[in-house]
Amino acid sequence: MKQFALVIAVMMSLQFMNAQENYVPTEENLDARKWFQDARFGLFIHWGVYSILGDGEWVMNNQNIAIDEYEKLPSFFNPTEFDADEWVRMVKEAGMKYITITSRHHDGFSMFDSNVTDYTIVKKTPYKKDVLKLLAEACKKEGIKLFFYYSLLDWHDDNYFPRGRTGTKIPGRSTSGDWEKYIAFMKAQLTELLTNYGEITGIWFDGHWDQKEWDGKRFGALRVDWHYDEIYKLIHDLQPHCLIGNNHHIAPVKGEDFQMFERDLPGQNTTGFGTDVSDLGQLPFETCKTINGSWGFNLKDRNHKTSRELIQYLIKASSHNSNLLLNVGPMPNGKIQEKHVNSLAEMGKWLGKYGASIYGTRSGPVQRGDSIRSTQKGKEIYIHFLKKQGGDVSLKGFKAKIKKISFFGSDERIKYSLKKEILRFEIPENKYDEIDTIVTVTLR
Numbered sequence: 001m002k003q004f005a006l007v008i009a010v011m012m013s014l015q016f017m018n019a020q021e022n023y024v025p026t027e028e029n030l031d032a033r034k035w036f037q038d039a040r041f042g043l044f045i046h047w048g049v050y051s052i053l054g055d056g057e058w059v060m061n062n063q064n065i066a067i068d069e070y071e072k073l074p075s076f077f078n079p080t081e082f083d084a085d086e087w088v089r090m091v092k093e094a095g096m097k098y099i100t101i102t103s104r105h106h107d108g109f110s111m112f113d114s115n116v117t118d119y120t121i122v123k124k125t126p127y128k129k130d131v132l133k134l135l136a137e138a139c140k141k142e143g144i145k146l147f148f149y150y151s152l153l154d155w156h157d158d159n160y161f162p163r164g165r166t167g168t169k170i171p172g173r174s175t176s177g178d179w180e181k182y183i184a185f186m187k188a189q190l191t192e193l194l195t196n197y198g199e200i201t202g203i204w205f206d207g208h209w210d211q212k213e214w215d216g217k218r219f220g221a222l223r224v225d226w227h228y229d230e231i232y233k234l235i236h237d238l239q240p241h242c243l244i245g246n247n248h249h250i251a252p253v254k255g256e257d258f259q260m261f262e263r264d265l266p267g268q269n270t271t272g273f274g275t276d277v278s279d280l281g282q283l284p285f286e287t288c289k290t291i292n293g294s295w296g297f298n299l300k301d302r303n304h305k306t307s308r309e310l311i312q313y314l315i316k317a318s319s320h321n322s323n324l325l326l327n328v329g330p331m332p333n334g335k336i337q338e339k340h341v342n343s344l345a346e347m348g349k350w351l352g353k354y355g356a357s358i359y360g361t362r363s364g365p366v367q368r369g370d371s372i373r374s375t376q377k378g379k380e381i382y383i384h385f386l387k388k389q390g391g392d393v394s395l396k397g398f399k400a401k402i403k404k405i406s407f408f409g410s411d412e413r414i415k416y417s418l419k420k421e422i423l424r425f426e427i428p429e430n431k432y433d434e435i436d437t438i439v440t441v442t443l444r
């Protein structure tokens, strides 16, 4: 009986999971996936009118701000210090290869010019400029790829009805609406995003989970049809290379081109978002993480990660075969906090020296928790020691024949022994680095 109930629950939750069933990725799409996997490092940007309140991108929900009150925010949003070229320069110097920016978050405010709503940066703010356009131009000049984050969930639009699990206490939300019109609205906006901004490398969806039943412990059935079959097809028809990812917190469905993880490395599920080892698929991976503790600008957040922590997380992500999409929340004036700019610069400096052990690599043969990780590119295996090891190092699982072992970037050979797939060598105390000690194993 229990099993029967489970089958019914699973069937119900999949009922509306219309994916792009017959999707066959084009050559361009497969090339884009390969590029994406090699890129390994990108900047996530959560920026919207909420930044004015300095309390994160969920402030409308968390402070239950009424629709008509929240609607005043755009009139104060005037990011006169925003300089797209400066952002892109910072990204390049950080060694990042792409940017994913929020085009519209859950508050429903479009940070771009749109013909299907007036609730946009161009029509409602004194700034009047389309920041996505400016960023797209700057990215194009510098060869940085651009992804758009797009929220499926909307606390502002009347047609986002049935309303989801969140934003339920926001005063002024409508008590009726036309779901099909909402889908048509999203399709029209996505068409704009994929038509007016040149080449867009990916669309990053979020908010699917808002329409799942929740009993306080577990997610249940999906209450709406997101029409992913039509939405994904639309995107792939407009730009066939465009990579689709959906932060739905489940294993990827047909039509998606990469699998994403939020604040977790692939296979880990510390956030409880439900993406555990059994959900790992064959698509490229990306994990997103905040540079402090918040996505959108949060004035009181002092939880800034150190550059050591950030670099080590990038190494761990690469060793899990995953990209790291590291988030900053720009301030309402258009600037990124100095502390974050500095940390990114530190990461860039490190990558300038050790980038070969990250870019273009895949997961390596030995992984040992938080202390030893490995990446591999062709015949080079990079063993990253994130913590000091006492005495000799012995690593299991070395099947291939070894040509030589050395410290990264040095010709000086390290003596080793390899018996029964166990590799042994010594790292002298004075060779350890604060952040990462990299030993390169070159295979025959």
Ligand code: FHN
Pocket (backbone or CB within 6 Å): 057, 058, 206, 207, 247, 262, 288, 295
């Ligand atoms: O609700 C959002 C949140 O604001 C943020 O955008 C993150 C980024 O991964 N995603 C959602 C939570 O899963």
